[in-house]
Amino acid sequence: MKDKTKRMNTSIKTRYLRIIISLFSIIILLGSSSFIYLNKEQTRLQEAREVLQNKTNTIDVLAETLKEVIFRARSYAAFKSDNELELLNAELQKLNGLMNTYSMLDLSTEEAQFRDDIEAFYIQYKTDILPEVIRLVDADDYTGLRAFSQDGSSQVVNNFILYTKEFKQKSDHTLDAMAMDSMKKANNFTWIGYLFSTFVLLFFTWITWRIIKDLINPILLLEGATHSLAAGEEILLSQLHSQDEIGRLYNAFLDMARSIQDKEEELMMQNEELHAQQDELQAQQSKLQNSLSEINSMMKALDQSSAVGILTHKGVFTHANDNLSEYTQYKKSEIIGYTYRLFEVNNISSVQLQRIFRKLRNGGVWSDEVQILTKDESFLWLHLTAVPYLDENGNVYQYILIANDITSMKSAQQELANTLKNTQRTQKMLELNNQLNHEITYTLDKHEFVDKFIQFMNRLYSFDSSFFLLVRDKIAAVRGIPQESVERYIENENNEMLFRLQSEKSYIIKRLTTPSEQGISPDEMYSYDYYTTVVNAKDEILAVFCGSRVGHSFTKEEINEVQGMMNRVALAIERLFMYEEIEHGRKLNQDIVNNxxxxxxxxxxxxxxxxxxxxxxxxxxxxxxxxxxxxxxxxxxxxxxxxxxxxxxxxxxxxxxxxxxxxxxxxxxxxxxxxxxxxxxxxxxxxxxxxxxxxxxxxxxxITREYELDLMKSELVSTVSHELRTPLSSVLGFTELLLSKTMKPEKQLKYLETIHKEAKRLTDLINDFLDLQRMESGKQQYLTEHANLSEIVLGVIDQYKLSDTHQVLLVDEAQNAEVDVDKDKIVQVLTNLLSNAIKFSPNSSEVKVLLHNEPGHIVVQVQDTGMGIAQDQISQLFQKFRRIDNSASKRIGGTGLGLAICKEIIDKQQGTIGIDSVEGEGTTVWFRIPILHAEANGQEEDSNKWGGDKETKPNVMIVEDDYSLSLLLSEELKAKGFRVTHHYHPQKAYDQALKTSFVAIVVDLMLGEELDGWDLIRMLKTDPRTENIPIVISSALDKSDKDLMNNVVQKYLTKPYPPGELSNTLEEIVKIKQGMGEVLFPG
Amino acid sequence: MQKVLVVEDEEVLRMLIEDTLEELEGVEIHTAENGVEALAKLSTESYSLVLLDYMMPVLTGIEVLGQLDEATKSATPILMLTAKAQEMDRNRAILAGARYFMPKPFSPMELLQIVEGILSDERQD
The missing domain is CATH 3.30.450.20 (PAS domain)
Known part of the structure; x- marks a missing residue:
């Protein structure tokens, strides 16, 4: 369909039809458009002419009328007739109408001017001139009239008349020009028409020429081609590319011509082939003749080289050549006439024979090596070929046998096979050896080595059981026997095997099999154990190998082989040892370097x-x-x-x-x-x-440590120099002021006091510093002695008894305060800590010292309720010159070495020191040191009859200003399980009683200047919160009946009394309290 | 009336300096216990001279100078008093903006002379 459309498009008919249609359209279009144009132009000219004519006519009439007006006016003037005047008026009327018509026309500027002039004239004439003329006429004033007519009033009329004449001329002229123009145009049209027809003619000529070209030329070519085809020449035509009718005809012709030519060629080729076949047939015939003669000669040759026999289809020899009788030792006469069974065939069974005959009967050729028995009973190897001869029906009518003696070749072959087998075995051995070499060369691990070796040996010699032992390392690999038995063997230092091997190097033991070796075999069997050794150049045994076989012994070759193997292994083992030594050395070096x-x-x-x-x-x-x-x-x-x-x-x-x-x-x-x-x-x-x-x-x-030490040292020098210079500045400065100025004695005194204080500070500083230096350098001598820490603490607190700002309170709960310390140094520590606590709690009035036991230790805490220390600064406190940097601490002063010294001392007492602090609430500095008889501590705890819990211990307060007595009493009470709080100031004791609940308070009567024991008792008894606390008086004064307070006192003890008495009293009090139902101490 | 600010954390030394400078006529002596106090005073009043201790808690003399605004620093002569008498400390003080430097322990009479000299220079300006 598409093709058809394409063909339609390319068809000549269509093409030309298309061209002609489009041309006609163009001609009609051009013709009609020019006709329309011409017609329009004519009409336009006609109209222009009419307009002009009309204008001319109007002007003419206008001029005529104007003349008439003048004429009538003159007549009126001349005749003085009313009729003339009427006519004049009628003319004027007419003039007015004409002027209107004129105004309606298309006027040029000049003409408009005229129109206006005439209009002006008309108006002037009608309004001025005419009435004047009438008046003059009526008055018969002709002289005035003449003068009036001469003053140029009729100038306009004259001008207009002149203009009409001019206009007439001009319009005539224009009409002429128009006529000329239309003539010229008509002429042009004639020319265009001529050119157009010429073009149409030319075009048709071209079309005709094209048709001739498109149609006639191919037809001529085709004609020529037809002649060529008829003449049988090659058609020299290229494909025509056009697809039109001619093109298609052309191509169809071409195809036809080609197919005719192809068929012709094919016929020629077939002909030639026939010729060739004929030739070949002839050649074959001659070849056949040649072959026949060749076969004859070949038969002769065969006769010479091989044994040939011919048998009937029944297997009876009809021909035997010389070779056959020679090979078989039978004479020809002994063969011919006998069947093939004459020759005994060794290697072919009767079944095989039948198969062979079947094959031969079907026309197949059989060939193989056979072994037959000759007449003299010797074996003969023949390469035998049997060929059947078939008649036209395909039946065998005879056989031909061709045989060659291959006995010698056969034996050579056998020999070769043996050699090959040997070679293979050797090769396998070599391979195994290689493998062994490879494996033991690449193994540096001894266990792996022995394992691989035994594996290898077993593969090679198939031992029933075997082991391989590295003598020095006692490393063994085992096959077929339990590992333990070998290990047991190894453990036995002087074992028999090694001893024997030392001298013999290798031996074989033949022994009866063990039941397990024997297995299910019913007969008595022997086992062969082959022991051999690996020795180094110094004849030392490196390794022992033992292989065991059940049932058969070892051949000499095997033994030799194994021995060879052992020699090779010796090298490997030595290498292994060497590697181990090197590795060991390397590891050692590495360890040294790494550490x-x-x-x-x-x-x-x-x-x-x-x-x-x-x-x-x-x-x-x-x-x-x-x-x-x-x-x-x-x-x-x-x-x-x-x-x-x-x-x-x-x-x-x-x-x-x-x-x-x-x-x-x-x-x-x-x-x-x-x-x-x-x-x-x-x-x-x-x-x-x-x-x-x-x-x-x-x-x-x-060198970080050295570096930091260096840094610390220079920092220390700098700090020390600063610390020393500051008091020195004061000393020198005030001295200078005293020397150079005159001043009041009070001021002098003040300066001197300052100098003294600062000089003392300087001394303290130097002393502290030297102390610390001595301690740190380890030159400080410590005089360690047995001491009671409670006693030491009480002694130090005693020194603060007279302090007017602070009270030092001791809460002693330590059961065991026996320590080995340098007493003076501990006093130094306590003094330091207490003075710090007092110094840094300026707004408080109490410092508390607490003692208690922890397993194996005694802990001393010094508690103040002062300003406290920020958490991050605590760790710095024990460093030299590290005071807390704030102005308050600065004001308080100090050398900044105190805590560092304390730490140094406590460290030397095998103790630890630390600080707990909450900023703004207070600080606790504590230290703990080991106690003596720590192990006895537990028993002492048990003696606490009030129960082990700290909270349930009965609290007792001792208010006593003699610290040695206080200590004595407290020791006694602590031993009885009381918790003792010490006080020496009545007011403080009273305050304490408000805070803590005591089971009893022991009061000394002679206490201080302001208040005494009685005052305290009074205060306690008058306060409802404390009035129920039992009071025990401990006094050097005899009990006086005068005292009013006697009745409120539980017990009056007069010093000196045995401490036991106090404790007994207190125990009674506690019991009474319990008896009263006040359960304070459960259990 | 010229004003001198003495910044010294040690009370004794503060007293010594105050008593030394007491005899200068037409000079008012103010004191500050530490750097913070000193900075507060320097921000509210202008001084003809500041005697500044090097080693102080809270803020060292160098730190005080570091926090002082440039205008005050250039307008106010500063005499650094220090117990650290090493060359390095001296350089550090000068670099931080101290114009004068006096090692501790110092002679009060010498200090008096120096302060007198500085103050009379200041007066002429």
């Missing part, structure tokens, strides 16, 4: 790290690459230098040290990391081996 405190790094001349120890890895946090691998320069240097704060310097140092030109050791210091910063001293040593530079050794030493 030194210095970071060590060995770098080859290229800069790659060959070895880096653990310490250095830690210093640089270097985790890259595992041990034993080379690390390229770029890799480690980048890492190392980036870690350091002096990257540039250390890089330069590295590069210089690694470069081959540096032959001397060099060193530098650098720091690494941040928080904490490590300070490292590195030195580089070039390493030579026989004058050849092989690398550089870098040793990095962590």
């Amino acid at each position: 030194v405190n210095e970071g060590i790094q060995f770098v080859d001349s290229e800069g790659s790290i060959l070895h880096i120890n653990k310490t250095l890895r830690q210093i640089f946090d270097f985790r890259l690459s595992s041990e034993g691998t080379q690390i390229p320069k770029e890799q480690w240097m980048e890492h190392f230098t980036s870690k350091s704060t002096e990257s540039k310097d250390i890089q330069l140092f590295y590069l210089t040290a690694i470069s081959e030109y540096s032959v001397e050791s060099s060193s530098m210091k650098y720091s690494i990391g941040s928080k904490p910063v490590k300070h490292i001293d590195v030195y580089a040593i070039p390493v030579f081996r026989r004058a050849t530079r092989i690398g550089t050794l870098f040793v990095h030493r962590d």
